[in-house]
Amino acid sequence: MVITGCRIRGKEGLYDVTYDNGVFTKIVVHGKEEVPKDAYRADGRMMMPPFVEPHIHLDCVLTAGIPHYNMSGTLFEGISTWHEYKTTQPLVVSEIKERAKTALRLMAEYGVQFVRTHVDVTETSFKGVEALEELKEEMKDIIEIQTVAFPQNGILSVRDGKKLMEKAMDMGVSCVGGIPHYEFSREFGIESINYIFDLAEKYDAMIDVHCDEIDDGQSRFLETMATQAWQREMGSRTVAAHTCAMGSYNDAYCSKLFRLLKESGIRFNSCPSASMHLQGRIDTYPKRRGITRIKELWDAGINIALGQDSIADPWYPIGVGNLLRVLEMGIHAGHMTGYEDLQHCLDLISINGARNLCVEEEYGIEAGKPANFILLDGKDDYEVIRYLSPVILSVHNGNTIMEKTPAVATIHF
Known part of the structure; x- marks a missing residue:
């Protein structure tokens, strides 16, 4: 198959891109070679590697309102509501899979092809783990899924929490998760981080921890996590998610912390839409944004x-x-609407996510790499984020998984 007349993100000019048997085989300047009549005409639209969803909870999607809505909008009411759900509802593997597949179909429509999902391992029937591990295998040729053993109620603050984590890893989960700021005490939080790294080494697994997801400037488990990553030389396989407390750290401490973060090689995920919804809820004014220091x-x-x-x-x-x-929410909340930021902002939902999932070696539009790409109805990062340009074509391993006809508006004035 040939995509003709496309822009390739990061390159000047137009190109013709050929892929066959699931692999990019040739990339040439547009017009240099004759293309087949059935070539897909991109008409100057931008091709780029697919979007990457680095942090989602597929076992929980589409459960809002069951058994009731989170009326306060706080993180902690969300946790307690989910606890009611998982302890009072009959959990069925097929139902969890169908909800997750519905969410994946939505993500596919918007150009996502790589997903890392957390799955609650303190739901002791393990129906969620079973469902997402099955889905990971079933969807592998369409969307690549990584799973994280996520102890929603803590590791040490739950009876037999360590055994639950090990059971999940034995079932094939990809990453070790954690939630140190939700443990009963600071000491439990520190011990949970040490255990997370021990478990990751035992299973040769990646690490992805909910860390300091709270508006508390004294919640500083990130420094312990980064130190462990530095000591064990695991930074490139370690992700700290949320780190909302960093938005409340004083600048002197943050200056010291950033030296450690850079030395450790640790990586970060932020979820600006959800964090701005959940955090700052107990503030009057000024209200905190509840997100980490994305721009910094x-x-x-x-x-x-x-x-x-x-x-x-x-x-x-x-x-x-x-x-x-x-991304639109993130660049506004993070004060990243300056010229330079807007030229590269799509990195935040593409290549940076690929690095966090450790899939960057198979990611990119180059001859010999898997034919994974999307085509956007825009020509560059600035135009795409300004207009929220739709993805009109999504191809994974050479197979078209989504195609859309761009909308055409008729203005009567």
Whole structure:
């Protein structure tokens, strides 16, 4: 198949891109060679590697309102509402899979092809783990899924929490998760981080931890996590998610912290839509934004990606898996609408996420790499984010998984 007359993100001019048997085979300047009559005509639209969803909870999607809505909008009411759900509702693997597939279809419409999902392992029937591990295998040729053993209620603050984590890893989960700020005590939080790294080494797994997801400037588990990553030389396989407390750290401490973060090589995920919804709820005024220092991490050369987090669940009542909307929220909240930021902002939902998932080696539009790409109805980062340009074609391993006809408006004035 040939895509003719496309712009390739990061390159000047127009190109013709050929792929066959699931692999890019040739990329030439547009017009240099004759193209087949059935070539897909891009008409100057931008081709780029697919969007990456680095942080979602597929076991919880589309459960908003069951058994009741999160009326306060706080993170902690969301956790307690989910606890009611998982302990009072009959959990069925097929139902969890169908909800997750519905969410994945939404994400596919918006150009997502790589997904990392957390799955609650303190739901002791393990129906969620079973469902998402099955879905990971079933969807592998369409959307590549990584799973994270996520202890929603803590590791040490739950009876046999360590055994639950090990059971999940034995079932094939991809990453070790955690939630140190939600443990009963600071000591439990520190111990949970040490255990997370021990478990990751035992299973040769990646690490992705909900860390300091709270508006508390004294919640500083990130420094412990980064130190462990530095000591064990695991920074490139370690992600700290949310780190909302960093938005409340004083600048003197943050200056010291950034030295450690850079040395450790640790990576970050932020979920600006969900965090701005959940955090700052107990503030009067001024209200905190509840997000980490996205721009400061970006400017420091520390890898940070943006994710949706939730789709219509106890923590976030809306969301459709559209990462361009998440990006729009992130660049506004992070004061990243300057000229230079807007030229490269799509990195936050693409290559940066690929690095966090450790799939960057197979990611990119180059001859010999898997034919994974999207075509956007825009010509560059600035135009795409300004107009929230739709994805009109999404191809994974050479197979078209989504195609859309661009809308045409008729203005009568």
